[in-house]
Amino acid sequence: MASAIQCRDLRKTYDGKVEAVRGLNLEIEAGECFGLLGPNGAGKTTTIEILEGLLAPTSGQVTILGQNWKENERELREVMGISLQETRLSEKLTVLETIKLFSGFYRQPRAPLEVLEQMQLSEKANSWVGKLSGGQRQRLAVATALVGNPKILFLDEPTTGLDPQSRRQLWDIIRRFQQAGGTVLLTTHYMDEAERLCDRLAIVDHGQVIAEGTPADLIERLGGHHMVEFQVSVHSNSDTAAWRALPGVESVRHDNGLVCLNVREPHLTIPALLDAVEKEGEHLLHLTTRQASLEDVFVRLTGRHLRED
Amino acid sequence: MTVAQPTRTIPAPPRNGRWSGFRHLLMARLLELKREPEVIFWVFGFPVLLALGLGIAFRNKPADVTPVAIVAGPGAEDALSLLQRSPRGSSIRAAVMVEPEALQGFRLGKYDLVVVPDGKDGFQYRYDPARPESVLSRAEVDDALQTAAGRKDPVPTSAVASSEPGSRYIDFLIPGLLGMNLMNSGMWGIGFALVDMRQRKLLKRFVGTPMRRSDFLLALTSSRLVLMLIEIVLLLGFGVLAFHMRVLGSVFTILLLATIGAVAFGGLGLLTASRAQKLESVSGLMNLVMMPMWIFSGVFFSSERFPAMLQPLIKLLPLTALNDALRATILQGASLGAQSGRLLVLLLWGGISFALALRWFRWT
Numbered sequence: 248m249a250s251a252i253q254c255r256d257l258r259k260t261y262d263g264k265v266e267a268v269r270g271l272n273l274e275i276e277a278g279e280c281f282g283l284l285g286p287n288g289a290g291k292t293t294t295i296e297i298l299e300g301l302l303a304p305t306s307g308q309v310t311i312l313g314q315n316w317k318e319n320e321r322e323l324r325e326v327m328g329i330s331l332q333e334t335r336l337s338e339k340l341t342v343l344e345t346i347k348l349f350s351g352f353y354r355q356p357r358a359p360l361e362v363l364e365q366m367q368l369s370e371k372a373n374s375w376v377g378k379l380s381g382g383q384r385q386r387l388a389v390a391t392a393l394v395g396n397p398k399i400l401f402l403d404e405p406t407t408g409l410d411p412q413s414r415r416q417l418w419d420i421i422r423r424f425q426q427a428g429g430t431v432l433l434t435t436h437y438m439d440e441a442e443r444l445c446d447r448l449a450i451v452d453h454g455q456v457i458a459e460g461t462p463a464d465l466i467e468r469l470g471g472h473h474m475v476e477f478q479v480s481v482h483s484n485s486d487t488a489a490w491r492a493l494p495g496v497e498s499v500r501h502d503n504g505l506v507c508l509n510v511r512e513p514h515l516t517i518p519a520l521l522d523a524v525e526k527e528g529e530h531l532l533h534l535t536t537r538q539a540s541l542e543d544v545f546v547r548l549t550g551r552h553l554r555e556d
Numbered sequence: 557m558t559v560a561q562p563t564r565t566i567p568a569p570p571r572n573g574r575w576s577g578f579r580h581l582l583m584a585r586l587l588e589l590k591r592e593p594e595v596i597f598w599v600f601g602f603p604v605l606l607a608l609g610l611g612i613a614f615r616n617k618p619a620d621v622t623p624v625a626i627v628a629g630p631g632a633e634d635a636l637s638l639l640q641r642s643p644r645g646s647s648i649r650a651a652v653m654v655e656p657e658a659l660q661g662f663r664l665g666k667y668d669l670v671v672v673p674d675g676k677d678g679f680q681y682r683y684d685p686a687r688p689e690s691v692l693s694r695a696e697v698d699d700a701l702q703t704a705a706g707r708k709d710p711v712p713t714s715a716v717a718s719s720e721p722g723s724r725y726i727d728f729l730i731p732g733l734l735g736m737n738l739m740n741s742g743m744w745g746i747g748f749a750l751v752d753m754r755q756r757k758l759l760k761r762f763v764g765t766p767m768r769r770s771d772f773l774l775a776l777t778s779s780r781l782v783l784m785l786i787e788i789v790l791l792l793g794f795g796v797l798a799f800h801m802r803v804l805g806s807v808f809t810i811l812l813l814a815t816i817g818a819v820a821f822g823g824l825g826l827l828t829a830s831r832a833q834k835l836e837s838v839s840g841l842m843n844l845v846m847m848p849m850w851i852f853s854g855v856f857f858s859s860e861r862f863p864a865m866l867q868p869l870i871k872l873l874p875l876t877a878l879n880d881a882l883r884a885t886i887l888q889g890a891s892l893g894a895q896s897g898r899l900l901v902l903l904l905w906g907g908i909s910f911a912l913a914l915r916w917f918r919w920t
Contacts, residue, residue: 301764301920324766331764335756339591340584351580352765354572395765 249313251277251399251430252298257307259293259454267293268304269454275447277312277398280421280431282445284438284541286551290454291434292332292403298432299329299401311399325354328392330385332403338377342368342387345376346394353395366390366420382413389420400424402433406440418444438541448541452549462541469544475508475516478533479524493519498547509539509547577767581775589779598744599783603737604794607730610856611799614725622693624650624669625658631673635701642704648697668693727802730795731882732855737787738814739849739875742821743842745780747829751838754829754918763919773914777822784818785811792886804889812892813885816899817878820906824874826913849875877901 252275259268268290275281283291296302298309300316300323309316311323336345346363350356363369366386371379379387385405392400402421406414421444425431435441441448442462450458450465458465466472490499490506495516497509510516513536524531546552589595624639626632632652639650650671653661661667662682668690670682679701684690703709753759762772788810795801803810828845832838852859852866853875862870870876877898884890892899 299764301760321766324764329761329764331757331761333757334761335758336761337584337588337758339588344584344587348580348584349765351572351576352762352767354766356572391761 249277250274250310251279251312252281252432253308253310254294254298255308257294257297257309258305259290259297259302260305267454268297271307271451271454271456273298273449273456275430275432277430278425278428279446280425280433280444282441282448283432283434283451284436284441284448284545285434285451286436286545289451291436291451293454294451295401295403295432295434299327300324301329325395326398327401328395328397328399329401330388330392330403330405332407334388336376336384336387336391339375341373341375342379343372345387346390349391350394355396356394357396359394362390362394365423366393367416380413382409382416385409385413385417386420389417393424397429399430399432402431404434404436406435406437414440438545441541450541450545450548457548458544465541465544466539469509469547472539473510473513473536474539474543475510475513475520475536476502476505476534477520477531478505479527479529479531489523490520493523500546502546505533507543509543510536575771578771578775581767581772582778585775585779586782589783595783599737599741599787600790603733603787603791607726607733607791607794608798610729611726614729621647621649622669622689622696623667624648624671624693624697625661625667626650626652626671627655627658627673628652629673630675631677631679634677635671635673635679638701638704639697642700644696644700644703648693648700669697671697724799726795726799727887728858728883729856730791730799730801731886732879734788734791734814735817735853735875735879735882736850736855737791738784738817738878739821739846741780741783741787742818743825743828743846745783745825746776746822747825747838747842748835749776750826750829751832751835754833754920755835757920760920769919773826777819780822781815781818784814788814803886805885805891806889809885809892810882813878813881813899816902816906817874817882820874820878820902820909823906823909823913826917827909830913830916831918849873852876854879872901874902874905 252273254271254273257268257271257273258266260266271290271294273281273294283294285291293302297304298311300309300311300320312326314323316323340348342363343359346359350359360369360372363372366389368383368386368390371383376384376387389402389405392402400421405421406417409417418440421431421433433444445462447461448459448465449456458469460468487499487501490496490508493508493516495510495512497511500507500509508516508520517536521531542552626635636650636652639648642648655672658667658670659682662670662684665687668683668687672680672682674680681694681698683694750759753762763769792801792803792810796803824845825842828841829838832841852862852870853873854860855875859870859876859879860867871880881890881895881898881902884895
């Protein structure tokens with residue numbers, strides 16, 4: 248299948264010192280929703296802005312729909328829509344005026360009212376942008392990206408700072424764009440967003456891709472679908488080896504006094520765990536099991552939580 | 557027989573032409589300006605208020621009366637009666653008093669001159685060479701005393717008072733205010749707006765669309781030109797109606813000059829704002845660029861007052877060129893051709909700063 252976005256050995260160094268991106272490779276297929284997942288400062292925004300043609304890479308190649316930014320900038324701009332991490336649109340224009348302004352830049356835009364309808368902003372059409380809520384502003388930002396009828400949508404942290412309902416609304420919009428044949432590249436530091444929305448993911452840390460695949464694939468590859476977390480009465484930190492030896496345990500990690508086990512078959516592990524605790528004469532203060540998430544994958548890969556700043 | 561089927565035509569998708577982006581940007585910019593009450597005040601209200609205030613403060617008053625103190629002593633009464641007898645007596649108000657009182661009043665500016673009789677039919681003048689009215693009153697009092705004492709002037713002269721529209725302070729002021737306002741709105745309106753949009757990442761967002769960058773700058777400049785038109789009409793109209801100012805030059809020439817001036821300052825604003833990331837830093841830069849022109853370019857008083865050595869430099873400032881050109885056109889009806897030097901100065905400033913700005917400009 249033709250790749251919509253491709254980059255090879257992308258590097259970006261700011262002021263000859265700060266290496267924001269260090270040899271990053273991506274290949275995103277047409278019709279895919281692809282996520283860049285990583286903590287703040289991992290180089291996600293730099294990467295997406297290079298792919299959007301807003302930032303020149305220090306070295307490396309970028310190909311969008313088989314074309315490159317140097318030779319085909321204007322053509323590429325016609326077929327892509329972007330939403331930056333933070334754009335403050337003019338507060339004293341109305342929602343409709345803002346969409347009309349953006350539609351004016353494209354050769355064949357969509358009808359502004361239709362886009363507003365789709366973004367559930369119709370009743371706000373004549374309100375000033377300054378009067379919108381955070382969720383409405385973010386939907387408007389995405390609307391300005393969609394009004395040009397793009398083939399590729401770039402979204403940089405589209406749901407950061409939004410309430411759960413607004414996030415879900417945006418997810419719906421993104422999914423519908425994808426179902427209509429569009430390609431999406433988004434960055435996020437929310438695990439649930441990446442898991443629900445993306446067909447494939449790249450986990451980015453320190454300017455490099457440290458893992459890539461479908462969400463389920465990544466979780467599977469990195470040891471077990473289940474997590475067992477517990478706390479025992481005494482000195483639980485010391486016996487990592489003992490916990491690791493329990494049947495079905497893939498890895499052990501300590502997190503704030505909690506012991507977290509990556510587990511393939513919880514029905515084997517949990518009885519053995521209870522036996523072991525009893526034999527030591529300790530008792531459990533806490534026990535939970537849950538599905539493993541990308542957060543676990545990330546912690547496993549980097550030893551850090553995603554939202555640690 | 558066939559029945560014509562009603563055909564449903566699917567509306568063709570809208571297609572935007574070459575100038576669609578420019579049109580939309582200009583419209584949006586004008587809408588924004590219209591909704592900004594500060595803009596309305598600074599662009600329209602402020603210059604008119606300033607003209608009104610200064611016009612009233614410096615309105616033409618009836619001829620001043622010169623207050624003079626005469627120090628009491630022998631000969632003091634003679635001086636007083638000579639002054640009262642003189643044909644100029646009506647413009648001199650003299651009083652006799654003891655020396656300390658006279659000197660004290662002189663120091664406080666109550667008297668412009670102190671006349672001290674020397675006791676031998678002569679008088680000594682005490683005046684302050686740094687105070688123009690003091691110098692003036694010395695000449696006037698001396699003249700009055702000498703004529704009253706019987707001096708015969710070898711050449712008969714006469715004077716006619718003249719304060720025609722065209723030579724008053726308000727006439728001088730309004731073209732200067734117009735020039736200053738063109739500078740202010742060009743620099744702030746373009747420079748400040750750009751840095752604000754850059755700070756808000758709006759410039760970056762625009763660059764992410766197929767928008768032509770030149771269209772954007774053109775639309776920003778054009779929006780200022782629209783404001784400028786209204787501004788000129790308002791300020792000149794105000795001068796004509798409130799102060800009976802006479803506009804001698806053609807309206808076309810005035811508009812053309814103002815357009816060239818606005819574009820020149822737009823370029824300068826663009827250059828000043830080409831890289832600044834923060835509003836605070838661009839404010840400092842703007843003031844730095846504009847400060848010399850506020851002082852030297854003859855807005856409130858003639859730039860001719862500065863030393864001759866500085867004149868060539870002052871004449872090269874764009875605001876001096878614009879102010880001089882506007883005054884010559886409005887007050888003296890000078891044609892464009894007669895001002896080619898000033899036009900050249902403006903065009904060079906505008907052209908060079910536009911060229912540099914486009915090279916250095918940062919969209920992100």
